[in-house]
Amino acid sequence: MLCQSCNEQxxxxxxxxxxxxxxxxxxxxxxxxxxxxLAVKSQIPxxxxxxxxxxxxxxSGGGPDLSADIQCPSCGxxxxxxxxxSLLGCPHDxxxxxxxxxxxxxRAHNGNTRHCGKTPSTAPADTRDRIKLINLKQQLDEAVxxxxxxxxxKLRDMIEKVK
Amino acid sequence: xxxADLSHHVSQWFDGSGxxxxxxxxxxxxxxxxxxxxxxxxxxxxxxQARLLEELKEAILSLDLGEKVFYVDVSESSxxxxxxxxxxxxxxxxxxxxxxxxxxxxxxxxSFTAMINEEDHLRVQVFKTGLQLKECWRQIxxxxxxxxxxxxxxFDANYGYLTACPTNLGTGIRVSVMLHLPALKMTGQIDKFFxxxxxxxxxxxxxxxxxxxxxxxxxxLSNQVTLGVSEEQIVEEFxxxxxxxxxxxxxxxxxxxxxxxxxxxxxxIQRALGVLxxxxxxxxxxxxxxxxxxxxxxxxxxxxxxxxxxxxxxFMLTQPAHLQLNSGQTLDPDxxxxxxxxxxxxxxxxx
Numbered sequence: 001m002l003c004q005s006c007n008e009q010x011x012x013x014x015x016x017x018x019x020x021x022x023x024x025x026x027x028x029x030x031x032x033x034x035x036x037x038l039a040v041k042s043q044i045p046x047x048x049x050x051x052x053x054x055x056x057x058x059x060s061g062g063g064p065d066l067s068a069d070i071q072c073p074s075c076g077x078x079x080x081x082x083x084x085x086s087l088l089g090c091p092h093d094x095x096x097x098x099x100x101x102x103x104x105x106x107r108a109h110n111g112n113t114r115h116c117g118k119t120p121s122t123a124p125a126d127t128r129d130r131i132k133l134i135n136l137k138q139q140l141d142e143a144v145x146x147x148x149x150x151x152x153x154k155l156r157d158m159i160e161k162v163k
Numbered sequence: 164x165x166x167a168d169l170s171h172h173v174s175q176w177f178d179g180s181g182x183x184x185x186x187x188x189x190x191x192x193x194x195x196x197x198x199x200x201x202x203x204x205x206x207x208x209x210x211x212q213a214r215l216l217e218e219l220k221e222a223i224l225s226l227d228l229g230e231k232v233f234y235v236d237v238s239e240s241s242x243x244x245x246x247x248x249x250x251x252x253x254x255x256x257x258x259x260x261x262x263x264x265x266x267x268x269x270x271x272x273x274s275f276t277a278m279i280n281e282e283d284h285l286r287v288q289v290f291k292t293g294l295q296l297k298e299c300w301r302q303i304x305x306x307x308x309x310x311x312x313x314x315x316x317x318f319d320a321n322y323g324y325l326t327a328c329p330t331n332l333g334t335g336i337r338v339s340v341m342l343h344l345p346a347l348k349m350t351g352q353i354d355k356f357f358x359x360x361x362x363x364x365x366x367x368x369x370x371x372x373x374x375x376x377x378x379x380x381x382x383x384l385s386n387q388v389t390l391g392v393s394e395e396q397i398v399e400e401f402x403x404x405x406x407x408x409x410x411x412x413x414x415x416x417x418x419x420x421x422x423x424x425x426x427x428x429x430x431x432i433q434r435a436l437g438v439l440x441x442x443x444x445x446x447x448x449x450x451x452x453x454x455x456x457x458x459x460x461x462x463x464x465x466x467x468x469x470x471x472x473x474x475x476x477x478f479m480l481t482q483p484a485h486l487q488l489n490s491g492q493t494l495d496p497d498x499x500x501x502x503x504x505x506x507x508x509x510x511x512x513x514x
Contacts, residue, residue, distance in 0.1 A: 002351075010351040012358055030354045075206040087282065089206035091199065091317040091325045101329060105322075105390065108330045110364055112391020115323025117334040118304070120311050127320040135393050 003029035005036070072096040133162050164233045164271055166244045170488045173476045174251050174273045174290075176341075181293020185462040186410045188341040188370075188381070191252075192299040192398075193288035194307055195326045195335035199317040203327040204263075204280060212280055213264040219279045222313035223268050228275060228306065235267045237278075243493065246484030252290070254278055275306070283327050283335075285310075294406055296338060300398045323390065333390030338397050340406055341370050345380040345459040346416035349431070356382075356409060364388055365405070379451030379478075384409070417463060432460035436469075439507050444500040450481050450507065473510050481506060 003011045009029030017024045028036070071078045077089030079097055088094070094101060106113055116135040119128045136159045143152040176189035201207060201215055220234060237245060237258060245259035254267050258281040265280035278286040287310070289303040317325040323333040331337070347353045360367045370381035384405070386397050420428045435456035439445070445453075458474050460466040479485060481503045487494050490502060 008351075010354060012354040030357070075202045077206060085205060087205045087327045088203055088329070090202040091197065091319070094319060094322055094325060105329050105332060108387075109333070109390040110388045112333075112388065114321055114391055115319075115333045116391060117323060117336070117393040117395075118307075119323075120316055120318050121308070122311070122315070123318060123320070130320065131323075138393075138396075 001027055003027065003032050005029070005032035070097060070100075129162050133159065136162065164231075166235050166240065166248055166269075167488055169251060169253075169271075169273065170247050170485050171480075173472070173479045176252070176273065176290040176292050177475055177479060178292055179471050179475050181291060181295055183410060184293040186343055186413050187294040187406060188343055189290060189292050190294055190296045190299050191288060191290045191337075191339045191341070192296065192303050193286055193337045194303060195283040195324070195331045195337075196285040196287070196307070196310075197283050197317045197325055197327065198285075199315045201284065204282065204284065205327065209263050215284055216264045216266060216279050218314065219277075219285055220266060220268065222310055223277050225313070226306070226309050228270060230270050230272060232268050232270045232275070235269060237261075237265045237267055238263065243484050243488055247488050250482040250484050251479070255281060255286075257281060275302075283331070294340065294402065294410075296340070296398050296402045296406075300338075300394060304394070330387070331389055334392070334394050334397070336389055336394050336397060337385050338401055339383050339385035340401065342382045342384060342409060342413075343380060343455070343458065344382060344409070344413050345455050346420055347413050348380045349428075350416045350419060352412070352416060356412070360384060363405070378448055379455035381451075381455065417459070421463060428463075429460075429465055432456050432465050435460075436466070436511070440511050441508070442504045444497070445504040445507065446496075446500055447481060447483060447503065450503055451478065454478055469511060477507055477510055 001011045003009045004027050006029060009031065011027035011029055013028045013030060013033040015026040015028070017026070069078045069080050072089060072093050073096070074092040075089035077093055079100060082088060082093070082097065088097075102113060114134055116131055116138060119131050136155055140152055140155040140159065143149070143155060176191070179185075179188070181187075181189065197203060198215065198218070201211060204212070207215070224232065224234065235244075235248070235254075237248075237254060238261075240248075245254070248254045248267070248269075249256050249259050251273065253269055253273060253276045255278065258265060258267070258278050261281065263280065265278075267279065268277040270276070274290050276288050276290075278288075287303060287306060289299045289306070291299050319325055324335040326332050326335055344353065344356065347356055357367055364387050366385050366387050368383045368385075369378055370383050386401070388397075435453040439450070439453050439457065454474055454477055457466060457469070458471070458478075461469060461471050461474060480489065483499055486499055486502050486506070494502060
């Protein structure tokens with residue numbers, strides 16, 4: 001189906017409006033939909049995302065207050081500076097800006113807040129086991145969801161071993 | 164070996180020899196790493212940057228990487244050399260245009276590069292032609308483990324590898340495939356691909372040129388989520404699910420063009436060839452656009468007498484910095500357009 005507005009591109013946005021019992025359908029391509037101000041999920045640059053999130057957090061009152069800016073004692077970076085540059089100053093910032101960053105990290109990573117991938121061989125054994133356990137549990141969930149019970153059983157045994 | 168020695172031939176990752184390279188031009192994986200005991204680059208003094216550069220350079224140059232790698236002092240390179248490395252995807256535009264001591268270690272085959280002092284202290288990447296993400300992961304995982312024996316990475320038990328931007332946190336991995344999707348574009352279905360990518364948290368960018376413009380129907384598709392998923396999971400999903408699906412859509416679109424719109428398809432391809440063979444001035448945008456049609460034509464068996472190699476080479480050699488380095492002079496845009504047209508004519512008319 002072609003876009004009703006430009007008649008060139010394929011319509012990928014389909015809008016159904018019901019006004020006073022009358023149903024109207026609109027079919028548009030993404031570019032035309034955007035031109036008409038229809039909301040389209042688009043890729044927001046990360047710094048915009050960060051500053052919007054930080055602003056929203058401080059406005060809602062529940063989140064961090066940017067007026068009482070926090071500063072990292074190690075590198076001197078402040079939360080405001082971070083919001084502007086979207087780059088942190090040193091590894092300690094992850095602790096110093098802990099709560100504020102957590103929300104941003106969740107948003108950026110689809111709700112995830114825990115690492116479950118590669119771990120340096122130099123990391124303490126319990127850290128490695130903990131990360132491995134998260135990973136195995138995730139795989140188990142996936143296997144169960146896919147109804148692959150053979151793999152699930154194997155994963156369960158592996159989890160027991162790590163525990 | 165010097166950077167300028169690279170500029171005469173096409174990169175291996177673009178030579179079209181890999182599995183499925185008609186659609187999946189190449190696979191790339193990069194890892195972002197930072198060293199413990201140093202601030203991230205925004206807060207790192209020039210003196211410490213220099214020290215960090217030496218430490219990482221020494222660690223990586225001492226590894227056995229299967230071929231004799233060379234070091235490029237990016238901060239001392241000429242703008243043309245920097246641009247050429249960017250055009251070949253060996254360093255990022257950010258790294259080229261950065262400040263302070265920074266460098267890159269490059270393998271002559273261009274399958275491996277390490278950028279030191281980019282956005283993170285270290286960004287290692289591995290490239291392969293066609294769809295070979297699993298092979299890329301195996302190789303980069305090994306290299307990363309070897310580097311890790313020599314330096315102390317910043318790592319947190321909860322957040323994993325710590326990165327300057329929280330969007331790279333965790334695995335620090337960016338898995339990407341470069342795709343040629345001319346038929347999806349021609350059949351007006353490319354928006355569907357964009358939407359599907361967004362809905363699954365993937366990022367789409369253009370392969371050539373600056374910014375996000377996808378010139379010549381080349382797209383880069385990469386993961387955005389780096390935390391809470393393992394490297395293997397991301398690679399698996401790309402290799403077994405995402406890429407095969409897109410490849411299938413593109414192949415179907417190509418088939419539709421062949422069976423239902425063969426005349427329109429041939430017209431597009433032959434017009435592209437006509438312009439490329441006779442133009443006296445051609446911009447890099449126009450060249451990419453037209454070469455893309457010819458590339459599809461060759462892959463679909465609609466063009467005789469021109470090799471895919473010749474076309475792939477033109478994609479690379481007609482980029483601005485390549486043109487200038489290979490002709491040994493800096494050229495203004497008008498002269499570049501003339502030079503570009505000349506090279507294209509000489510390659511495409513010879514056969």
